[in-house]
Amino acid sequence: MEILRVENLTKEYSSNGVTVRALFDINLQFNQGEFTVIAGPSGSGKTTLLNIIGSLDKPTFGKVFFLGEDLSKKSKSELSDIRLHKIGFIFQAYNLIPVLTNLENVEFPLMLLGMSGRDRKERALNIMEELDIAELANKRPNTVSGGQQQRVAVARAIVHSPILVLADEPTANLDSKSASSLLDLMEKMNAGKNITFIFSSHDKNVIDRARRLILLKDGTVVQDAIN
């Protein structure tokens, strides 16, 4: 089932009167349950593409259809709602909220969804148990390792059962063991919960795990292959 389609997507930035083209004429389609890596050298447009797919940014030209709906026609608050209900984000620098405990960080999307305190706590703890990080629940993010923080970030990204998880270089700050463990975890979530994962990465370990590899160069797709 198609969940995402990108049509003729071009993104340009203007800086000091100079227009820089970050993406050019991208056409892609993603189906539910895919485990896709968007790879490419720095500056190839991986993060820009993820941001546009995740409705954090708008294309200069072209369209993005998410679950059949044209994102360009959505208001800012409608896009927030789509992200809240359907999309999870994992960032390179974990980006957990430092003043919240790990459990509260995982609860955060559920709170935004309006779930009651008791239910969201229970659900967040269940996810954390599933990811083997329940013992970190009451600790603050800065008191646990990078790998553990990224697991908490994964828990936060999937706690509200999104259809799509976008991960921007999730293993870039991790050692190889933690990175491998994190990828195992995401593969497990992908298989067990049928969540679609799209990564941006130039990490060979990640690329090797991809079932679909999209290679970007200078803002264009140079390869789109199923592994």
Add this chain to the structure above:
Amino acid sequence: MFIAKLAWRNIWRNKRRSLIVIVSVVVGVSSSLLNDSFGVGIMNQMIDNLIKSHDSNVQIYKSGFRENKKVIDVIPGKDKILSLIGRFKNINGYSERVISFGLISSAANSSGVSIVGVRPELEKNVTDIHKKIVSGRYLSYQRNEIVISKKVAEKLEVELGDKVVAVGSDIRGNVSSQMFRVIGIYRSGISEYDNINVYVPLSDAQQMLNLGNNIHEIAVSIKDYRKSSELKEKILAELSNNNIDKMLYEVSTFQELMPMMMAFLDVYQQWSYIIYIIIGIAVLFGVVNTMLMTVMERINEFGVIMSIGIRNSKLVKMIIYESLFMGLIGTITGFIIGLLIYYPMSIYGVDMSNFSESMASFGLPNIIYPKLNTIVIINTLLIIPFVTMIAGIFPAIKAIRLQPSEAVRFV
């Protein structure tokens, strides 16, 4: 609740900065509480002093007397009016007065005065000149007694027991005079009154002016001065109800008797609002500045929570909560500190005797007792938190205008 919890924790991220804001609110709130309570204390004491020194809450005259002060303008049908006033509940009392402007002379000097004839026991229910006797005693029902102020005594160079002669014009316009013996010297603390009022028994004044049983003024006193206008309206209504021609009478409240003083109090009230505005603006800029700094420092974090899908309304709420919490902590602490300073001052007073001359010209005693009232408490407890809440709006707008994709990459 979660947003409030997050906001609460956010304000303690940079403790020093938040504490600077909170301290500025504490200083603002406690100083405005003290300033206001001092102002209310001054106003209350000033009004109370003026009312109890002579003016009373409501005065009744024959129409025209207040303006012309003609001896002939006695209150028509005074017994009926007195019986009507006597039926009023919630009044402290009333006093019958005869008032004549004249000259009082001693062997050494003379002074223009207002000779006020009173029934001593009735007058005690209206004014407290009897409590302000600094030498001798207050009037009894003995004849030819006079109580004068210390200033008049100094001017006339008289002491207790000395004789003075009062000269005025009687009801027919003839010059009349009477000898009195000084039995008491008072000091009201209000220069305006001390310079002019001398008190004699009502019967002596009536005799001197050939007034018979007539009087010029009925002074009425009530417990709460703020109800003076209400009392005036009641008196006028009672006159109508009893088929008395109210056009014959002039009923004045102390506010009408002291328009300059009321204008001064009004200016003072306005000034206290200006102080609130100044403090409010200072707090506003302090909080806006701090909140802008915290927003700029957390751009990346705002990008993350925007990516997760927070709605603008919740983001705004979170930032406003942060500034509101700082305002509330500062307000409550400032209020408690203000109260701790206010409490002993309200009991022991603030000694302003260094300014006694100018204080007396405004009808103020040397010791000022600050007074908290509901308006002061409401103003203090609501204005600053409201200002801090407003101060959160601008930084909140800054935050919601962030572009999530740029904010999330912000380092």
